[in-house]
Amino acid sequence: MVRILNTKQIKALDAHTIEHEPVKSIDLMERACRAFVNWFVQRIDATKKIGIVCGTGNNGGDGLGIARMLHDWGYPVKVWIVRGLVPESADFKTNLERIKGEPEIADIITESDKGLFTDRDVLIDAIFGSGLSRPADGIYAQAIRCMNETDAMRIAVDIPSGLLADNPSSGDIIKAHYTVSFQIPKLAFFFPHSHPFTGEWTTVDIGLHKDFIRQSETSHFLVTAKDITRIIRPRKRFDHKGTFGHALIIAGGYGKMGAALLASAAALRSGPGLLSVHVPKSGYTILQTALPEAMASIDTHEHFFTEAPSLEKYSTIGIGPGIGQEPATVKALAQVLANFKAPLVIDADALNILGVNPELMKRIPENSILTPHPKEFERLAGKWDNDFQRLEKQKRLASELKCVVVLKGAYSSIATPDGKVYFNPTGNPGMAKGGSGDVLTGILTGLLAQGYSAEETALAGVYLHGLAGDIGSREKGTFSLIATDLVEFLPQSFKTVLNKF
Numbered sequence: 001m002v003r004i005l006n007t008k009q010i011k012a013l014d015a016h017t018i019e020h021e022p023v024k025s026i027d028l029m030e031r032a033c034r035a036f037v038n039w040f041v042q043r044i045d046a047t048k049k050i051g052i053v054c055g056t057g058n059n060g061g062d063g064l065g066i067a068r069m070l071h072d073w074g075y076p077v078k079v080w081i082v083r084g085l086v087p088e089s090a091d092f093k094t095n096l097e098r099i100k101g102e103p104e105i106a107d108i109i110t111e112s113d114k115g116l117f118t119d120r121d122v123l124i125d126a127i128f129g130s131g132l133s134r135p136a137d138g139i140y141a142q143a144i145r146c147m148n149e150t151d152a153m154r155i156a157v158d159i160p161s162g163l164l165a166d167n168p169s170s171g172d173i174i175k176a177h178y179t180v181s182f183q184i185p186k187l188a189f190f191f192p193h194s195h196p197f198t199g200e201w202t203t204v205d206i207g208l209h210k211d212f213i214r215q216s217e218t219s220h221f222l223v224t225a226k227d228i229t230r231i232i233r234p235r236k237r238f239d240h241k242g243t244f245g246h247a248l249i250i251a252g253g254y255g256k257m258g259a260a261l262l263a264s265a266a267a268l269r270s271g272p273g274l275l276s277v278h279v280p281k282s283g284y285t286i287l288q289t290a291l292p293e294a295m296a297s298i299d300t301h302e303h304f305f306t307e308a309p310s311l312e313k314y315s316t317i318g319i320g321p322g323i324g325q326e327p328a329t330v331k332a333l334a335q336v337l338a339n340f341k342a343p344l345v346i347d348a349d350a351l352n353i354l355g356v357n358p359e360l361m362k363r364i365p366e367n368s369i370l371t372p373h374p375k376e377f378e379r380l381a382g383k384w385d386n387d388f389q390r391l392e393k394q395k396r397l398a399s400e401l402k403c404v405v406v407l408k409g410a411y412s413s414i415a416t417p418d419g420k421v422y423f424n425p426t427g428n429p430g431m432a433k434g435g436s437g438d439v440l441t442g443i444l445t446g447l448l449a450q451g452y453s454a455e456e457t458a459l460a461g462v463y464l465h466g467l468a469g470d471i472g473s474r475e476k477g478t479f480s481l482i483a484t485d486l487v488e489f490l491p492q493s494f495k496t497v498l499n500k501f
């Protein structure tokens with residue numbers, strides 16, 4: 001797990017590293033600059049004209065160090081220092097002294113300094129870093145606007161200037177194409193509204209104290225491949241189908257049998273011992289023809305879900321894709337929630353039904369997994385003003401229901417009943433298509449049936465689903481990738497994770 005720390009903790013971490021490594025503050029800054037430059041030189045051609053726009057705090061100090069190093073690498077570099085009210089930090093001063101005449105430095109002292117950076121191919125943003133405490137205004141806002149108006153590629157040092165790491169941002173913010181952040185990812189990076197500012201972000205190691213990071217309290221984590229490898233248990237020689245549980249998928253309706261097929265095919269590829277699929281009568285032939293491995297459980301209704309089969313034999317249930325919201329379906333869902341006591345996976349129309357019948361929420365078995373996309377989540381939890389508030393709502397829902405709530409999207413977030421939130425790194429925009437969610441429901445149902453805990457299931461399922469999408473889009477491209485491909489590439493996704501042993 002990568003721990004996501006807040007800016008106060010990052011400041012304490014910097015101080016701890018300086019005191020206990022020990023390393024001088026300016027030498028730590030030098031390390032940060034080198035890490036940035038190392039990233040930079042591997043990607044940016046040395047003929048490009050570079051502009052570095054610095055504040056006068058430590059983020060600006062980084063900018064000056066980076067300017068000196070890139071000049072030594074042979075890049076044509078120009079530096080601008082935004083001279084507002086921020087006093088020069090000690091390390092800023094040192095790095096300013098270390099620039100001896102080259103590269104060229106200009107001060108920005110009035111707001112009328114406009115159209116400044118137009119001859120630059122690449123602009124490095126080092127105005128504010130994690131020290132930003134309020135929206136940028138005055139001369140700072142003006143410099144940010146000037147940078148955003150150019151056609152240059154913009155690269156932010158640590159965090160785009162104007163973006164707050166731990167709180168909603170407003171005002172002018174650098175629209176970076178890339179953000180190179182120092183070691184610890186910032187919470188804001190995981191939110192949709194930050195993306196126009198961070199662009200593609202990455203972290204670079206600057207040798208901050210690992211034990212201190214491990215001991216820092218946080219409820220926010222970024223999942224890594226290693227975490228998933230640790231969760232997924234390889235199968236043993238004497239395991240048999242009884243070991244891996246019997247999953248039931250309740251999905252599909254007239255015109256939406258594809259949802260049932262996608263969820264079921266994904267469940268089958270995720271390893272449960274047995275899979276049954278409950279579909280309306282009109283889905284019988286479709287299911288039996290398309291998925292011979294699945295057993296059919298047939299509803300009495302021709303077109304939609306009206307009555308749950310007897311549920312005792314199932315280890316878990318995945319319910320929702322394509323079931324619609326007919327009154328009889330609402331009743332049948334209520335019946336499932338009344339009779340089934342083990343954790344289940346609730347998705348799509350089952351979530352929409354819960355949204356308009358909140359009294360049913362109380363019946364959801366503890367440790368179930370809910371997988372709303374943002375619109376479904378809004379129906380369950382109400383509107384939000386900003387991404388931070390949305391995250392709080394997600395945490396609250398997970399704790400109230402004592403369930404795992406997976407909010408789907410880029411960096412799908414997984415909130416657990418005990419208040420933790422895991423962000424998932426896999427997946428890509430090629431997956432933003434109908435049917436992707438059905439595939440996730442199937443994977444989760446398949447894993448839950450095998451006895452993985454709700455938390456393990458959600459972490460592994462969401463990761464594997466995204467990884468299947470990443471592997472798939474390498475072959476099919478993000479335009480052409482479809483949900484069926486996710487099922488097709490799921491075996492490779494599992495193999496990738498298992499082969500890490």
Ligand SMILES: NC(=O)C1=CN([C@@H]2O[C@H](COP(=O)(O)OP(=O)(O)OC[C@H]3O[C@@H](n4cnc5c(N)ncnc54)[C@H](O)[C@@H]3O)[C@@H](O)[C@H]2O)[C@@H](O)CC1
Pocket residue numbers: 011014015025028029032055056057058059060062084086089127128129130131132133134135136137140157158159182
């Ligand atoms: N030893 C360290 O602490 C290290 C710090 N590093 C760099 O230092 C950065 C943090 O530096 P600082 O804490 O000096 O802060 P910044 O350089 O981000 O900001 C400078 C100062 O501006 C003031 N300020 C905040 N919001 C403002 C606003 N809207 N308008 C005007 N002034 C405002 C604050 O007093 C703040 O301290 C990191 O992002 C990173 O780039 C790196 O060099 C790694 C090591």
Ligand SMILES: [K+]
Pocket residue numbers: 059125126127128129156157158159160161
């Ligand atoms: K910055």
